[in-house]
Amino acid sequence: MMELMMEHACGSCDGYDGLTRTADGHESGKQKRGIDMLLTSLSTLGCLSGPTPSGRRMMTGALGTLAVAASFFAIQAGAESPVRNAYFGDLHVHTKYSADAYRFGARTGPDEAYAYAKGAPLRHPAGQTVRMRGAPLDFLAVTDHAEYLGSVAALDDSADPLPDSESGDTPDFAVEAYSAFNRAINASEIDPVLAQEEIRRDAWQRTIEAAERHYAPGEFTTFVGFEYTSAPDGMLHRNVIFEGARVPELPFAAYDSLNPEDLWAWLDRLRAQGIEALAIPHNTNLSRGNFFQTTTFAGEPMDAAYAQLRMRNEPIVEMTQVKGTSETHPLLSPNDEWANFEVRDRSIDEIKGAYVRDALLMGLELQHSQGFNPYRFGFIGSSDTHNTGGSYEEPTYHGKIGILDGRPEWRFTIPDKDNPELNRLPGITTTGFDWSASGLAAVWAEANTREAIYAALRRKETFGTSGTRIRAKFFAGYDLDAADTSGLYATGVPMGGDLEARPHGAPRFFAWALRDPSSAWLQRLQIVKGWLEDGTRQERVYDVACADGLEPSPDSHRCPDNGASVDLATCDFDFDKGAVELKTMWEDPDFDPDERAFYYVRVLENPTCRWSTWDAIRLGLPLRAEKEPTLQERAWTSPIWILPRTAI
Amino acid sequence: MKYLKDPLVAFLLIGAAIFGVDAWRSSGPELLRVGPLDIERMQDQWQIQMGRPPTHTELDGLINAHVREEILVREARKLGLDDNDVIIRRRLAQKLTFLTEDLALLEPPTDAESIEFFQTNAERYRMPARYSFSHVYFSSDARTTPREDATAAAHHVDETNWRTLGDPFMLQDTFANVSEADVRKDFGPRFSESLAKLTVDGWQGPVESAYGYHLVRVDQRTQARAPGYQEVKEKVVNDLDAKRRADANARYYESLRSRYEIEVER
Numbered sequence: 048m049m050e051l052m053m054e055h056a057c058g059s060c061d062g063y064d065g066l067t068r069t070a071d072g073h074e075s076g077k078q079k080r081g082i083d084m085l086l087t088s089l090s091t092l093g094c095l096s097g098p099t100p101s102g103r104r105m106m107t108g109a110l111g112t113l114a115v116a117a118s119f120f121a122i123q124a125g126a127e128s129p130v131r132n133a134y135f136g137d138l139h140v141h142t143k144y145s146a147d148a149y150r151f152g153a154r155t156g157p158d159e160a161y162a163y164a165k166g167a168p169l170r171h172p173a174g175q176t177v178r179m180r181g182a183p184l185d186f187l188a189v190t191d192h193a194e195y196l197g198s199v200a201a202l203d204d205s206a207d208p209l210p211d212s213e214s215g216d217t218p219d220f221a222v223e224a225y226s227a228f229n230r231a232i233n234a235s236e237i238d239p240v241l242a243q244e245e246i247r248r249d250a251w252q253r254t255i256e257a258a259e260r261h262y263a264p265g266e267f268t269t270f271v272g273f274e275y276t277s278a279p280d281g282m283l284h285r286n287v288i289f290e291g292a293r294v295p296e297l298p299f300a301a302y303d304s305l306n307p308e309d310l311w312a313w314l315d316r317l318r319a320q321g322i323e324a325l326a327i328p329h330n331t332n333l334s335r336g337n338f339f340q341t342t343t344f345a346g347e348p349m350d351a352a353y354a355q356l357r358m359r360n361e362p363i364v365e366m367t368q369v370k371g372t373s374e375t376h377p378l379l380s381p382n383d384e385w386a387n388f389e390v391r392d393r394s395i396d397e398i399k400g401a402y403v404r405d406a407l408l409m410g411l412e413l414q415h416s417q418g419f420n421p422y423r424f425g426f427i428g429s430s431d432t433h434n435t436g437g438s439y440e441e442p443t444y445h446g447k448i449g450i451l452d453g454r455p456e457w458r459f460t461i462p463d464k465d466n467p468e469l470n471r472l473p474g475i476t477t478t479g480f481d482w483s484a485s486g487l488a489a490v491w492a493e494a495n496t497r498e499a500i501y502a503a504l505r506r507k508e509t510f511g512t513s514g515t516r517i518r519a520k521f522f523a524g525y526d527l528d529a530a531d532t533s534g535l536y537a538t539g540v541p542m543g544g545d546l547e548a549r550p551h552g553a554p555r556f557f558a559w560a561l562r563d564p565s566s567a568w569l570q571r572l573q574i575v576k577g578w579l580e581d582g583t584r585q586e587r588v589y590d591v592a593c594a595d596g597l598e599p600s601p602d603s604h605r606c607p608d609n610g611a612s613v614d615l616a617t618c619d620f621d622f623d624k625g626a627v628e629l630k631t632m633w634e635d636p637d638f639d640p641d642e643r644a645f646y647y648v649r650v651l652e653n654p655t656c657r658w659s660t661w662d663a664i665r666l667g668l669p670l671r672a673e674k675e676p677t678l679q680e681r682a683w684t685s686p687i688w689i690l691p692r693t694a695i
Numbered sequence: 696m697k698y699l700k701d702p703l704v705a706f707l708l709i710g711a712a713i714f715g716v717d718a719w720r721s722s723g724p725e726l727l728r729v730g731p732l733d734i735e736r737m738q739d740q741w742q743i744q745m746g747r748p749p750t751h752t753e754l755d756g757l758i759n760a761h762v763r764e765e766i767l768v769r770e771a772r773k774l775g776l777d778d779n780d781v782i783i784r785r786r787l788a789q790k791l792t793f794l795t796e797d798l799a800l801l802e803p804p805t806d807a808e809s810i811e812f813f814q815t816n817a818e819r820y821r822m823p824a825r826y827s828f829s830h831v832y833f834s835s836d837a838r839t840t841p842r843e844d845a846t847a848a849a850h851h852v853d854e855t856n857w858r859t860l861g862d863p864f865m866l867q868d869t870f871a872n873v874s875e876a877d878v879r880k881d882f883g884p885r886f887s888e889s890l891a892k893l894t895v896d897g898w899q900g901p902v903e904s905a906y907g908y909h910l911v912r913v914d915q916r917t918q919a920r921a922p923g924y925q926e927v928k929e930k931v932v933n934d935l936d937a938k939r940r941a942d943a944n945a946r947y948y949e950s951l952r953s954r955y956e957i958e959v960e961r
Contacts, residue, residue: 130867133866182876182879182880183876201789202782202785243786245790259933260933260934260937266874266876295743296743297743316746518865518866520865530863532863561865561866562905562906565883626836627835627836627905628865628906630865
């Protein structure tokens, strides 16, 4: 039984705000007014013939008094419920202290990273000045690679290159150091020159001091962090984020151990000393399928202690960022028409075990067969910029690796090994064309402070976005009341939580998304369900609310196409399609209280131009066929798990 | 004699003196002392890496390794191996930089220095305008004529009925003491600009946002203002430290550079 709370979109979307338009905005404005008039008349008809809108507008006349009493009660209940705001940030930023970022031309450090996040301009390695077009971020962590932290920046002296005694050449120090860095993360090999402890201590101290200097509780939150860059066979990368200013003397590096279990043990030991931190996996899509396995690093069977160790230290995963999105893949989710979002081209062997939906399902299977679940994590996004400042928006995309992809002509080139543009830097052949202007980490927290945001990360009350600032709420409970949204915490569990199934009836799911004031309107609200049916994994995507007064089909669970389009010559998009907010109280039509299941929300915006289309327009080149010219920016909430009535 | 007052110069002179004495009495066996501080550092480092203190055997091993390294380094220096090694040159240059920065921050700035810094950089410490307000939302999704509906409601909105009017809003209905920047993030720039123009005088509007229209009651507005020194003292001291560090670097380098005559041939 489905109860749709979303009110009909009966008006034009006049609330458009804050987006800088292309030069011909005047003309599209005229066009907009024409469409508006047509739409207004159409939607008026829709309102007259549509179902009675629910919510407060029903409360008229005699019901008014009751409504006052009800809302008074709601305020009382709300007083005991936490009031949480959505805060947006980036927990994955590299500066010149990272050996590779330095190689890619980064010459700015943690101070500049925090200043950029707060809205200041930044000198890009490719020579231009970049600045965030949208609002400043609410929080940020600088997470430089632990391996040779700060060493290349400290030891490089490009005016005085290192002589190579063998060949008589004078190779660039940063180039050599980049190779050494790769040997460290792939094979734990230590280069004694780069590993000098005093330099690393100094860079780490400066990282800590910059975080302290820029932390302004209530306004802007900083976290001390670093990246553990283990990559023995595919990326097993993690960012470590510390709760407070108490941190260890040095970060844990891939040459301390390539085995992430040793990182977790190290974090456990720190916790015993009162130093609280968590590790955030990322680029699982580039792990060659090694990130989410059913065995330990050594290939041994997992046990309950392993699952606890992993979940204690890794409650959330960064599932979207510049090197692609790791939600799922068309080969894993053939019935999900939106699975092909910014995924990297890999064979199926490297896809299994590399995407988070697959891992969540694997977690249910392990729980079913072994009695423990090492994959009960929530979601965030972040950028992984190596330019000191992230590139979160398509129209102003400025790449990830400085002098390799900082200009349109560098990242738009045909992937051909003979192309001179690709061979500007010896030993590195990447085009960056596959990369994404993504993403952001979002939390629901009481205040913009370290304590409140860290606590949200711990309880997984988080969502990730592809760079947009959609706000998304998600609750599950048996007694949820959509008219009383202040009581949701009292009657349900938020994203990231567990709900115990009752023997009878079905839980309700309340999902609510609000558009980014500076981005496109919302197109559809989806709930993604994963579950075990007789021990076999299943997944399904339900559209649960549609924009423009449309309804999901009860058979296909899909919204009809709302027809939102983009003009590829200008990147102008329709102003008259889509919703400011999408909201629904949903019940799973296929709910079974004896099944293990998880549910998460995915919100899609109307299509807008991908960064590569903006580049093509700027360069005056035709669009390339490898990528869709448009994409649908989106948000993913952390899942809610249903614990079955019959425990295993 | 002004230079003697510079702690760095003093430090370097003392260092040179010690080195000289050391060189002079170098005929007998050379002393290599491993003190309790050295040992403590080795133990701490081991504890961090291994999660437990070293055993006696392990500690002996650490001390022996330290002694071996120290002897080899000293002998390498005597042979002049450090003279033309680029890595060592860079490390030496960097160590000297660390040293000057540490010296710059040996003493915290005086109150007078901080206050002067605060006054010269007043703009940096300016506090943004803050608002406490309530609002009633009229959704542009849910209504054909949100602006007209809001205008109509403006005629009868009051303290008893405002919570029953309009549409549910995802963010809060009442915001307490939020900054202009926060309002801009939550509602978009247009709303934030309009809010700045409203007076503390009951319900007003409609005001347009990224989401539709709002009736707004501003309960309190704190104008943007320059804070008193005590309010932001901690931040000022922090900023001043960063500046002193940068200044010390520049000053020290300038003092060194002035001793050189530099010729660049292109």
